[in-house]
Amino acid sequence: EDQVTQSPEALRLQEGESSSLNCSYTVSGLRGLFWYRQDPGKGPEFLFTLYSAGEEKEKERLKATLTKKESFLHITAPKPEDSATYLCAVRKTGANNLFFGTGTRLTVIP
Amino acid sequence: DAGITQSPRYKITETGRQVTLMCHQTWSHSYMFWYRQDLGHGLRLIYYSAAADITDKGEVPDGYVVSRSKTENFPLTLESATRSQTSVYFCASSLAGGRVDTQYFGPGTRLTVL
Numbered sequence: 001e002d003q004v005t006q007s008p009e010a011l012r013l014q015e016g017e018s019s020s021l022n023c024s025y026t027v028s029g030l031r032g033l034f035w036y037r038q039d040p041g042k043g044p045e046f047l048f049t050l051y052s053a054g055e056e057k058e059k060e061r062l063k064a065t066l067t068k069k070e071s072f073l074h075i076t077a078p079k080p081e082d083s084a085t086y087l088c089a090v091r092k093t094g095a096n097n098l099f100f101g102t103g104t105r106l107t108v109i110p
Numbered sequence: 111d112a113g114i115t116q117s118p119r120y121k122i123t124e125t126g127r128q129v130t131l132m133c134h135q136t137w138s139h140s141y142m143f144w145y146r147q148d149l150g151h152g153l154r155l156i157y158y159s160a161a162a163d164i165t166d167k168g169e170v171p172d173g174y175v176v177s178r179s180k181t182e183n184f185p186l187t188l189e190s191a192t193r194s195q196t197s198v199y200f201c202a203s204s205l206a207g208g209r210v211d212t213q214y215f216g217p218g219t220r221l222t223v224l
Contacts, residue, residue, distance in 0.1 A: 004152065031211075032211065034212070034213075036215075041218075042217055042218070043200050043202075043215035043216050043217045043218050044153070044200070044215045045215075046212055046213075046214060046215075049212060087152070087153070089152075089153075091211065096141060096143075096158055096160065096166075097143060097155040097158055097168055097169075098153070098155075098213060099152070100145075100152030100153040100154075101152050102150065102151065102152045103152070
């Protein structure tokens with residue numbers, strides 16, 4: 001059965017305290033893994049797409065990595081404005097939709 | 111550049127009523143999607159459309175109807191709303207196929223069924 005599991009469910013960090021969010025997946029044929037950011041009351045905002053194991057992408061304080069079983073979203077020296085829910089999703093080969101995890105709610109305290 | 115918009119943003123209705131949620135995109139994307147988001151669940155696909163007049167079921171299609179007569183619009187209708195359909199609904203769109211398949215989401219519609 002296809003599964004996407006994100007951990008932890010919630011994470012509180014002090015400003016400047018680096019950490020990582022995890023997304024483990026079990027799908028039959030990965031076409032792509034996606035990271036989104038979602039602020040309260042808003043739609044998911046696209047961050048990264050990763051297609052193959054070993055791939056890395058960076059944007060400001062965020063860096064996403066991919067292995068054959070999981071992806072990490074590393075947050076370096078976070079700021080309060082990085083507070084949001086981070087969603088991981090996978091797209092299977094032959095499928096058109098995304099299959100989402102339940103997200104990690106990140107709070108960065110000043 | 112308006113992108114992808116949804117209306118209404120908030121809707122309260124009663125059990126048994128018909129409700130239509132609207133989605134409009136200005137990018138001429140071929141693919142459009144409807145998801146619902148509930149606590150404890152990830153976003154779940156209701157229906158999607160690969161092009162005008164082409165639609166297909168997703169993971170949770172029961173109780174919903176879609177149509178797509180124009181590329182830019184993808185309305186979602188709840189024919190007889192039930193309390194279990196209380197949720198936040200997101201529309202998304204993407205270019206057709208290949209690696210250019212990032213889905214871009216609208217702001218959502220919060221629907222409450224009393």
